Amino acid sequence: MSWISNFLTSSLGKKLIMSLTGLFLITFLIVHLAGNLQLLIDDGGEAFNTYAHFMTNNGLIKFLSYGLYAFILIHIIQGILIALKNRGARASRYAVTNRKSNSFASRNMALLGLLVFFFLAVHMGDFWYKMKFTNELPMVAYAGIGVEVKDLYTRVNMAFQEWWLVAIYMLGLLALALHLWHGFQSAFHTLGLNHKKYTPFIKAVGKIYSIVIPIGFAIIPLYFFFLKN
């Protein structure tokens, strides 16, 4: 089976891994946003908390989430390794570089990725960790489900009263938007999908996606900060 390791350690194989994990994460973002937009429902958090309970307790979702964590880690680690190798491929740097030949986002994928990663750490530490591994969250009961569930909604509301956290989210989402701006079309290109016929379409979808999704996420902290007390 040496062909598999040959394949996956070749420059193109590494690219393929970045592309596939990236596309998975892109899909995840849609699901994640769809779920989290329930925070905007003005029902005291019932819909969202019920959803959060389901997501943390359903077996299949749990299974999928381990895959997700793995993909995130692979995407990050592989990305860092590639970036280090790429930097090393030009030991002596140019005195002058031309910024017009490529986009800011494409040049700085690793940096943007790291920013997203730090943002993710803050984000998960605040909510995911507290939800899963602590009993800090208050419990709440709803008529719809028989058990008491953790009140993540209140935690979210509290957290987003802090201006600095909201600022971190805005910056993190900006980094995410830029990362997607290049990453979306790039993932398809790596898979070999680049053709005059359909690439303009992929590019357009990618640009819409990389604007709409981060804005969707951004609405949530802004909503709590400005409209909820």
Add this chain to the structure above:
Amino acid sequence: MIKLDAKIPEGHISEKWMKYKSSMDLVAPNNKRKLEVIVVGTGLAGASASASLAELGYKVKTFTFHDSPRRAHSIAAQGGINAAKNYRNDGDSVHRLFYDTVKGGDYRSREANVHRLAEVSANIIDQCVAQGVPFAREYGGTLDNRSFGGVQVSRTFYARGQTGQQLLIGAYQALSRQVSLGNVEMYNRHEMLDVVKVDGKARGIIARNLLTGELESFAAHCVVIASGGYGNVYYLSTNAMNSNVSAAWRAARRGALMANPCFCQIHPTCIPVSGTYQSKLTLMSESLRNDGRVWVPKKMEDVEAVRSGKLKPIDIAEEDRDYYLERKYPAFGNLVPRDVASRAAKEVCDEGRGVNQSGLAVYLDFYDAILRYGRAEAFSSGLDPEDYATVKKLGTKVIEAKYGNLFEIYEKITGDDPYRTPMRIYPAIHYTMGGLWVDYNLETTVPGLFAIGEANFSDHGANRLGASALMQGLADGYFVLPYTIGTFLSKDIRTPAFSKDLPEFKKTKQEVEDRLNQLLNIKGERSVESFHRELGLILWDYCGMSRNAEGLKKGRELLRALKKEFYSNVFVPGELKEFNPELEKATKVADFFELGELMIVDALDRNESCGGHFREESQTEDNEAKRDDENYAYVAAWQWNDEGDPVLFKEPLVFDNVKLKTRSYK
């Protein structure tokens, strides 16, 4: 005394090659493995020969002074490659291609060689297609052809305007395959500086590693020179900057003869010189003369005014323009052959009517063509053919479709927009028909020393037809040399590999080192470049488009004086054993001095006008070239002589299959 034996096989012209091929001595595969061949140069001829010889099983060592074999100047050929395929069903045949080539060469080439070239031409196309050369195709997927250079059939295969590039990449890839298989040892950045002879046979070379500057010896059973032409002797030419004669010239100094060195082709439509710093000239495709009108102003005050920029050429009235080609050659007008158009341009510029600052340019004007096409377009699309703006717009579109890419190149280089102002053009040295004398086997007078491609003299006579250079390079490399080299090597199957420690190698290497040190130690005041530029001017003025005995003699004197100054006043910076481009240049220019002198001697000897060689003493009453078949139907093969004049050996040319005719374009 050398006896020139062309070794032309017996039999009818159409059977010579076939019969010869099937009866010549061969080398068995197990013996091929023991035989080593050195190939110098990786253009079409060198790369294709290296690949083919390696495929046959010979051990090949290939040399190029470039950083990669793919850089050779064959890559710059634009137009196409001829082949007698008759895919167009227009009556083409091997015989017709043969006939056109002999006639185009103004009856100064060897019939048997040209016929063989025509025979293998079709195989070249097949080979290149199989290699993946992306020739232009018809809608149905078959190969496309275009017509070229005044022949009556469409036999030119092409890959957009980059045929040379695609063919060279094909040969380079075939060569790369043999390198990967270990059959070719590739030596990049190695420049051959001498041939080593052992017992009178060529058995190796001395090359300089251009990176380290070290002189290295390489031994083999035979040596193939595929180092291209010598157009750069003129300093300004369409050749690449590094193209040079040194490999061929070193062979000549070791006993090979140089044939017809005065036969140089001048291309009439090149972008003219714009200043003294100019380093090279760029060709504009000949096809432009189909629609462009060539002219200069009639009045000297207009000439002065356009030169200083006070007057724009479009503001010169119609009656004040001299469309000199149309005036002199009413039948062919702007479409006269290359040499005629070139000489006419020189004449008007010599009269002082050149239209750029250096006085060496004429206009090539598309204004009339734009209006003519515009009117036709307007008429056929129901618009007003009298409306100037419409007509101009439509006409510009037609011209753009036909010549858009050429106009772009022109604008890139000159900054002028040829849709709005006439192009400025001037003739330039483009190709050299002369070269090392070779027999039918492509072997020089030194046994074991072969010459192929532009480096030999064999197939184009006094003038080369368009799209024939690529054909000859590949014919020699793919289909001729791999066979004929066997005639020499079959006698060597028991000869063990030569050691480069033989005294012959040491001696030659020492001579090379002395020569290089001599150049380095002059430590004079003038740069190599300045000498080269001056040498080029002498040759251009006295041995250029038009030559006469008096001028040639004067040119030779000037050249010798300059050479003398070169050896006492040139400054070559740097050292021998380092990367030293100036030293490389100096060795090339030193060799150009000797070749240049030989060209003059040859031009002086040939008191007739034929092809690219125009002797003012030999012209008709209306100033056209006059060939002298009675006295000059021979190949002039020269032996260089350091002590005195070069020695001439004549190979008489016999024409059994074509009738000698005179060209006329009136």
Add this chain to the structure above:
Amino acid sequence: MKLTLKIWRQKNSQTKGKFEVHKIEATPEMSFLEMLDVLNEEIIEKKGEPFAFEHDCREGICGTCSMVINGQPHGPMALTTTCQLHMRHYKDGDTIVIEPFRANAFPVLKDLVVDRSAFDRIIQAGGFVSVSTGQAPDGNSILIEQDVARDAFDAASCIGCGACVAACPNASAMLFTSAKVSHLSLLPQGQVEGAKRVKKMVAQMDKEGFGNCSNTYACEAECPKGISVENIAKMNREYFSAMVSTSDK
């Protein structure tokens, strides 16, 4: 026009280089390389050492000229090699920074001259059709659709100059390698050994120490021949399918 040139000076691959500043008087009609010729002539006149730079055809086709001019391989004009760049695109008083192509896989040999033999080795790894002289069938026995021939030509028009590597923030050779893979895999003659070719060429490319492609497309933007990054996508397809379809272990 008076110009200030900051040019890279480096003795060889073992030593460190630095910039040298020179003033020069140029005219708008000169080509960029002719301007450097003039500079070198002036240096030689003062018995100095001229700058080494590579060049040959000066028509934009041989791919020999290199150098990065104010941060751009082959300078500021699109679809133009250094040798075809003319000084009328600069103005009096400009400062021009001239550096060699920089990449570990292209070590500097001297001043502006770099070693691009890695490209030769990539081609030697498989960038050819395995057909020997004399084995070819008639040219018209292989029919190729006009558009396919055109696309193959577009890919094949690469001049191997290395600007793609020089421009790439990662010093990746994907555009060069993919242009050859594309050229040959588009044509029926080349498809036969297509899978083997792409695997070998990619392996060699990786071995040479080029960086990975991260799809910034700077290569396409700076390519003097306009080679499209679609070739990279095509090579990716070819490579993935070769990896999963060939029978090696």
